Amino acid sequence: MASSANGYVHGYHSREAERLTDQAGSLVELLHCDTAYADGSRVLEAGCGTGAQTVTLARNSPGARFTSIDISAGSLEEARARVTAIGATNVAFAQADLHALPFAAASFDHVFVCFVLEHVPDPDAALACLSAVLKPGGTITVIEGDHGSTYFHPDSDAAHRAIACQVELQRRAGGNALIGRELYPLLTRARFDAVSISPRMVYVDSSRPRLVEGFTRRTFTAMIEGVREAALAAKLIDAAAFDQGIRDLYRTAEADGVFCYTFFKGVAHNPPI
Amino acid sequence: MASSANGYVHGYHSREAERLTDQAGSLVELLHCDTAYADGSRVLEAGCGTGAQTVTLARNSPGARFTSIDISAGSLEEARARVTAIGATNVAFAQADLHALPFAAASFDHVFVCFVLEHVPDPDAALACLSAVLKPGGTITVIEGDHGSTYFHPDSDAAHRAIACQVELQRRAGGNALIGRELYPLLTRARFDAVSISPRMVYVDSSRPRLVEGFTRRTFTAMIEGVREAALAAKLIDAAAFDQGIRDLYRTAEADGVFCYTFFKGVAHNPPI
Numbered sequence: 001m002a003s004s005a006n007g008y009v010h011g012y013h014s015r016e017a018e019r020l021t022d023q024a025g026s027l028v029e030l031l032h033c034d035t036a037y038a039d040g041s042r043v044l045e046a047g048c049g050t051g052a053q054t055v056t057l058a059r060n061s062p063g064a065r066f067t068s069i070d071i072s073a074g075s076l077e078e079a080r081a082r083v084t085a086i087g088a089t090n091v092a093f094a095q096a097d098l099h100a101l102p103f104a105a106a107s108f109d110h111v112f113v114c115f116v117l118e119h120v121p122d123p124d125a126a127l128a129c130l131s132a133v134l135k136p137g138g139t140i141t142v143i144e145g146d147h148g149s150t151y152f153h154p155d156s157d158a159a160h161r162a163i164a165c166q167v168e169l170q171r172r173a174g175g176n177a178l179i180g181r182e183l184y185p186l187l188t189r190a191r192f193d194a195v196s197i198s199p200r201m202v203y204v205d206s207s208r209p210r211l212v213e214g215f216t217r218r219t220f221t222a223m224i225e226g227v228r229e230a231a232l233a234a235k236l237i238d239a240a241a242f243d244q245g246i247r248d249l250y251r252t253a254e255a256d257g258v259f260c261y262t263f264f265k266g267v268a269h270n271p272p273i
Numbered sequence: 274m275a276s277s278a279n280g281y282v283h284g285y286h287s288r289e290a291e292r293l294t295d296q297a298g299s300l301v302e303l304l305h306c307d308t309a310y311a312d313g314s315r316v317l318e319a320g321c322g323t324g325a326q327t328v329t330l331a332r333n334s335p336g337a338r339f340t341s342i343d344i345s346a347g348s349l350e351e352a353r354a355r356v357t358a359i360g361a362t363n364v365a366f367a368q369a370d371l372h373a374l375p376f377a378a379a380s381f382d383h384v385f386v387c388f389v390l391e392h393v394p395d396p397d398a399a400l401a402c403l404s405a406v407l408k409p410g411g412t413i414t415v416i417e418g419d420h421g422s423t424y425f426h427p428d429s430d431a432a433h434r435a436i437a438c439q440v441e442l443q444r445r446a447g448g449n450a451l452i453g454r455e456l457y458p459l460l461t462r463a464r465f466d467a468v469s470i471s472p473r474m475v476y477v478d479s480s481r482p483r484l485v486e487g488f489t490r491r492t493f494t495a496m497i498e499g500v501r502e503a504a505l506a507a508k509l510i511d512a513a514a515f516d517q518g519i520r521d522l523y524r525t526a527e528a529d530g531v532f533c534y535t536f537f538k539g540v541a542h543n544p545p546i
Contacts, residue, residue, distance in 0.1 A: 148424045149533070153454045155421070181426045184478040185529040199476045201535065205457040207468065256458040260422070260535070262474065 027215065030200050031114075031143055031263060032056050039063030041109040046098055046130060047071075047116035051079025057112060058088035067108070069096040098126050106135045114143040117186070121174035127190035136273045140192060142266045146180025149201075149262035150220070152252040159252075162224050162245025165231035172234070180264035192268035204259040216259040221249040300488065303473050304387075304416055304536060305329050312336030314382040319371055319403060320344075320389035324352025330385060331361035340381070342369040371399050379408045387416040390459070394447035400463035409546045413465060415539045419453025422474075422535035423493070425525040432525075435497050435518025438504035445507070453537035465541035477532040489532040494522040 032053070037043050041064045048054045048068035057066055068091055070076050076093050083091045096102050098120065111130045117123040130140060147167050152159065170177040179186075180199075187195040204211040225246050231237055237245075252259045305326070310316050314337045321327045321341035330339055341364055343349050349366050356364045369375050371393065384403045390396040403413060420440050425432065443450040452459075453472075460468040477484040498519050504510055510518075525532045 146424070148428070151419070151421045151451075151454060153458065155451065178424075178428065181424060181531045181533060184480070184531055185426065188529065195480065197476065197478060197480075197531075199474050199533070201472055201474050203470065203472045205470060207457070207470075256461065258454050258457055258470075260454060260472070262533070 027202065027219075027263070028056050030202065031265065032060065035060060035112070035141055037061040037064035037110055041065070042067070042107065043110045043112060044103070044108040044130070044133060045069070045112045045114075046101075047113060048076070048079050048093070049115070050075045051082040053112075053114045054079050054091060055082055055086050055088065058083055058091050059086065062088075062090060064090060066091040067094060067103075068092070069094045069098075069101075071095070071097055099129055101129055101133050103133045105132055107133045109135055109138050111138070111140040113141070115145070117142060118144050118170070118177055118179045119173070119175040123176075123179065123186055124189060127186060127192075131190060131192065131270055134270045136270055138270045140187070140266075140268055140270070142183055142187065142268075143263060144180045144183060145177070145261070145263050147177040149180065149260070151260050152249070153256075153258040154248070154251060156245065156248035156251070158241055158245035159248040160245070161237055162231075162242050162249070165234075165236045165242065166224050166227045168236055169227055169230050169234065180262065183264050183266040187266050187268045191271060193271050195266060195268040197264055197266045200263040200265055202259075202261045202263070204253075206255045206257065212253050212259075215261070216253040216257075217250065220259070220261060221246065221253070224249060300475065300492075300536070301329050303475065304538065305333065308333065308385070308414055310334040310337035310383055314338070315340070315380065316383045316385060317376070317381040317403070317406060318342070318385045318387075319374075320386060321349070321352050321366070322388070323348045324355040326385075326387045327352050327364060328355055328359050328361065331356060331364050332359065335361075335363060337363060337383075339364040340367060340376075341365070342367045342371075342374075344368070344370055372402055374402055374406050376406045378405055380406050382408055382411050384411070384413040386414070388418070390415060391417050391443070391450060391452045392446070392448040396449075396452065396459055397462060400459060400465075404463060404465065404543055407543045409543055411543045413460070413539075413541050413543070415456055415460065415541075416536060417453045417456060418450070418534070418536050420450040422453065422533070424533050425522070426529075426531040427521070427524060429518065429521035429524070431514055431518035432521040433518075434510055435504075435515050435522070438507075438509045438515065439497050439500045441509055442500055442503050442507065453535065456537045456539035460539050460541045464544060466544050468539060468541040470537055470539045473536040473538055475532075475534045475536070477526075479528045479530070485526045485532075488534070489526040489530075490523065493532070493534060494519065494526070497522060 043064050043066050045066055045068040048070050054068050073095055076095055080093050111134050120126045147163055150163055167177040184195055184197045202215055204216050228242055231242060232239055316337050316339050318339055318341040321343050327341050346368055349368055353366050384407050393399045420436055423436055440450040457468055457470045475488055477489050501515055504515060505512055
């Protein structure tokens, strides 16, 4: 979910929806295997987008009741269709802004936020809003990537420059593509208790063909490739250098290539009253 | 162990010995918890240095018989003293060059190499030498860091420049401080079978005070600080920038700081005859 005041750097077109599906599909175990909510608990998913994570939440915690919000009506529609398709009935959807939540204080037992704070101009303010609707002692789970965690073999300056375009475009849109490493200070500063950060590194070599295809090619490189026009329009790079960077990223998916990326998952508790 | 033909970028002085001890002390569980050899098996530790890993090997596999070699007589003396101090009697030491091993073909059931290939000008040749003394079907375990896996909060260009000095000095000495990510192609190219790479990420925030002290401050930052004179002599950086970089690395060890680094552990088998 992006703030209503800012563009969403990845865009809302269908290739992006496909990419997010691929991402959740190949990363679902890595990122979500240890997230489950008790029967009857009320959980807010803030910024559900097209529901890539929502289906996993609903499936992993069939007895929990989810409220999944997003700023985009189009995304919500896709999310609703996706949840319906898996037959889940424990998700309610609502169009809402993270910074103006239409819920009473302490409405939720848990809050879940995934790939959202990276797009928010003021993550401290967003976390304060989420803390307010969370019950005392309730948990918040935050998952974010960090593009600065990207390295690969063969190494390539052009590839790093192409990635830097995405980072810069996201920065100009008010976001932070390097936010993963900051989850600890963010959650601590927001006065959550017992902040615990768990990095989830995606390591890909050709002995892991599902990740080569699902992560290196179809998630990460496709994402960077997706900002080509915006990067050229903003004159961050010339076409030849960008295209070389993309070729070099695909090169890391060859038989002797290696690709590394790290997501960060933070869990913390709202303080008791 | 460095090749006899090249300098060892970290040097052999006592602070370095202390640093390697700190490193093994705080990382021992992360790197070595899953390395144990059967009673009676013969294991070659190639490049034991001052024995920082040798004591862990000897302790974790009391029934295995280790042969630990290094090119440096001084390092071997320290390693021997360290192993004696823990009362281990299952380690034999020998001064030898990795590229001219004084052992018959297929002498060992297993080979263990830790923080060695990063200093070797031709790691393919080194792996061929190790493969030759390993029995068919025997395992090789390789552990290496990768300085390109380093990122932190607060981010700092000066800190990255100081780290780049270490990488460049190591390169000029014939080594590769970014070798961790390459273990898969290296082991595959050396015709080992069933190559399996397992990254070991060190994630440090202030909820992990032992790692803040033992890794961020006393291992990584101390290592970079240790190349100050060499970096200035080589005119890779000016003193003010380097010192700012070191201050910024120490800054990541403060209460709101975060530090990330990844080691790579590879295990593979010599092909059957």
